[in-house]
Amino acid sequence: MSAVAGTATRVMDVAEALIQQRGYGGFSFDDVAQAVGIRKPSVHHHFRTKADLVAALAHRYTGRFESALAAIDVARRDPVARLKAYVRLFATTYAQDGRLCVCGMLGAEADALPTDVADAVAGFFRLNLDWLTAAFRDAQQCGRVTSDQRPAALAELMLSALEGAMVVGRGSRSGGGPEAVGKSLLAGLAR
């Protein structure tokens, strides 16, 4: 993000935004180089291959999400408040001129991805599904969620709704995006 950040970091920042807008197949090293203000071989100096760059990116993205989830767990005790804060993570991303979740975009393209990248994407989803499963289990145990669906099923439903809301919002050029969809879902599940 910062103009004073190291080149490798700026390369990752630019590549991240390009993936969120156009996907893995929709950007090139030359696109990154131009946006950063260097030449294509300089990008290769920091990341040998495109797979290396995107895998590193996906891991960084997952790590940041992990920190955000940990911060939510510290800041909120109430499981429903935690779920609302979770929705906000996706809403904030999408509010940046319709940017998709990095791993939502890559997940859609999974069949066309190098193995390392696909594995990193799977790790992101595992992290989110595990955290959501725990949150819904807590919410059910204290009676804030009355659904008799299994926590893992509610987790898959929530994550799917939020990722899908970005895709639908973009494709339809309408709708409330993950913010509205997350609220609708929680309104039906929690009390």
Place this chain on the structure above:
Amino acid sequence: MSAVAGTATRVMDVAEALIQQRGYGGFSFDDVAQAVGIRKPSVHHHFRTKADLVAALAHRYTGRFESALAAIDVARRDPVARLKAYVRLFATTYAQDGRLCVCGMLGAEADALPTDVADAVAGFFRLNLDWLTAAFRDAQQCGRVTSDQRPAALAELMLSALEGAMVVGRGSRSGGGPEAVGKSLLAGLAR
């Protein structure tokens, strides 16, 4: 699909499958030509540009969906039964070795699409949101759905959950996909 279908139809069939697997940027006219068993310029003879091919594809896909929705309306009177049949449309697609909805994939890539294609994708989502909105309105009016959310919000939630379930299922290489997610959602909404 058929080996006796016209070449243009076979080209569209192959391109459709490739988009569902790899996305707009993930396939080439050469990929299509090889799968059909002709040469690249022969593909251009039927569809002048890639944008023409994919826009035609998206319109055909939307038309088929329109027919399927009309068939559901004829076959089912109960709005909840209609919604269950709607979920099955997505489940059937995804059951074909994890194929994504054509317009779900294209919706994610929307920023990188030619205008004609993006417009066709928006039309698909509009069709689905309108149909779902009517279905949820009916379901609320006859008391089968008790949520106080507006029908349009429930429609966006349902469509997002199903599109997202495909992305998450693929990216995580786990989960029940749109079938399970659709059931979980309807279990919480309908009675």
Place this chain on the structure above:
DNA sequence: GTCTATATACCGATAGAC
């Protein structure tokens, strides 16, 4: 309607100078 041949541009990636 299909083909060979080709134009033009871009892709990811490398070699080697500074």
Place this chain on the structure above:
DNA sequence: GTCTATCGGTATATAGAC
């Protein structure tokens, strides 16, 4: 760490013969 130059491959698209 960045550059110029370039390799080999592939992309979309077209010209023109059969």
